[in-house]
């Protein structure tokens with residue numbers, strides 16, 4: 738039974754021409770929608786643990802782990818950004834609510850430079866960097 742879905746997909750995709758380029762805004766919107774589906778009812782709610790997390794710890798995590806792509810103030814203009822396609826999101830203006838931002842950080846964006854930090858950072862650092870992102874908001 739476990740093989741059923743992948744085999745069906747293989748058969749369905751076999752021989753089809755390469756898929757056309759995806760509109761970048763539509764691709765990002767699809768990622769956001771997938772995050773929202775994963776988070777469910779908590780999407781617009783306060784995220785447990787973020788209020789109590791230490792923004793100073795978050796600032797350190799951000800400087801060490803995120804700034805190279807997302808830039809000093811989260812505008813998406815870090816030194817690595819020009820080489821990235823899709824480019825890093827703008828964390829100052831992102832449409833994602835806080836629960837969505839944390840879900841994005843945990844899960845990453847498959848097929849892009851945005852890694853799944855849920856596997857790389859301990860939970861207190863994930864909550865702290867999410868808390869710190871509030872300070873970057875426009």
Ligand code: HEC
Pocket residue numbers: 765768798799802803804805806807817821823824825826827828831832833838839841842846849850851852854866
């Ligand atoms: C190697 C480059 C890179 C690093 C390092 C990186 N990101 Fe990202 N990030 C990206 C890219 C590229 C995207 C856009 C992904 C997409 O559009 O699918 C992104 C998207 C995001 C988003 C979603 C923004 C939106 O509106 O769609 C958040 C939130 C985020 N990153 C937070 C972080 C945090 C916090 C860190 C550090 C723990 C981090 N990122 C580290 C490249 C990076």
